[in-house]
Amino acid sequence: MSTVRVRFAPSPTGFFHIGSARTALFNWLYARHTGGQFILRIEDTDAARNTEEALNVLLAGMRWLGMDWDEGPEVGGDYGPYYQSQRGDIYRKYLDKLLESGRAYEKDGAVWFRLLGERYTEYDSYLEQEVEKVRSEAVTIKDLIRGDVVRAESRDFVLCRSDGSPTFHFVNVVDDIEMKITHVIRGEDHLSNTSKHVELFKAFGAPVPYFAHLPLILKDPSQGKGKMSKRDKGSLVEEYQKRHFIPAAVRNAIALLGWNPKDDREVLEIGELIELFDVADVQKGAARFDEQKMSHINFEYLKSLPVETYAWFARPVLTDRPWCSEDLDEDYLQRVLTICQDKINSLEDLPNFSIYFFTEDFPLDPKGLKKFAGKPATIEKLQQALAVLQDVPKADWTQAGLEQAFARLAETHGMDKPFPWWPVIRFAVSGCTGGPDFVPMLVVLGRDRVLLRLRAAIESPEFTDVESAQS
């Protein structure tokens, strides 16, 4: 049995769509699963919209998702060139073959493929004109997902335009023959086209590859009908990149679009994906892309990351902000993240959640202001807290040391627990009403910052002034 050779053949449009990424991923997974080759071929025949920038979007997206290619741009291979724009000579050679064998003919300056069978003329209500049709023999498309699909073509079609450029159907087949592609894995929107392709393979006397037509990804009903397009919200890989999603999580979520491991698992590492994936197990029915599911899977990844790795992803998210220094101390960063990691479900939320660890200029939550500001009890509690905390030496500024200090505070006021002081202290030192666990937060923040902020709060008109609190 010959090795599997699959290809992803995108047209660089400047966008890397979730649907394209899924097609690429399924090809890639199938190649890795079978030990075959994954080929990247660039369909850049439409010169007008194919720029280098557009190609970069594609290659960068592929790399971000961790898909490498065995042959293609920048890596070469034995069946190149891998840009269709550079394969003109090959197409001409193949076109001549068909012209010689009589399976192609010229008409109106273009070259057409000749179907075999009885010809007749008929009014076509879709094209709204009389057209020549052919009763050609149906061809069988061997589809790994749908089984055999039998379909007949009824009209000759163009192989080469009057301006000399070859058409998609033609170059696609020629390239698949030349590159010895064994399995064509692509979107279901190509299924009806495939009978044309099979006709061409046969006309060239080439072996017909297996096909696997992937179910379409439909847009969210709130965005209209039909398949998801690049204009739909959440449909571009780039968007998740910008929102600091973990690439492995995005890849995992994309893999679940029309495929699943048949058990109840959803979070699968790349090795498991490769081991379990088989194109024959792909769903037949179309799916609707669910951004919430994507976020959830991303969250699962975020939770399970070791803090060193988490910090690696988090650092640029923070240093991107004006209030965060570029040379953020790694040890401090990791200590902050250790107490924040399991409290937030997306890296997008990290800056707002943790700003007060990095600057004195942090905002005060209006909800907290409403709750605490201008109330005598607030200042009283802060003063009581300050009195106790400033007696805690630096060496005892630890979880245990602080717990002892708070126990003393509670005891002094005849309380069992120091909880009544905590929310107001939290607000004074962080500007927030919620956040990481309280005592660990004070430990990470450090003695100096906490005392400084407590004193500042006691002095601050925002806390003491009843007028400003009500405004």
Added chain:
RNA sequence: GUCCCGUUCGUCUAGCCAGGUCUAGGACACCGGGUUUUCAUCCCGGCAACAGGGGUUCGAAUCCCCUACGGGACGCCA
């Protein structure tokens, strides 16, 4: 219009090919309760589906047919 593909909870899906173990399982979302100093975490519980009809069969989500609905293709776009 013609041809092709599809149809299980609101959403993603398991089960279907090899009919009984399915009073249809899981996940997301949602709702309720609990834990917690706060909380976006966590725990427990709940909601909710075999598109409709006919047939085959002792028995059908599973096999067959029809209808409906959804989608795709029908370009000198890819």
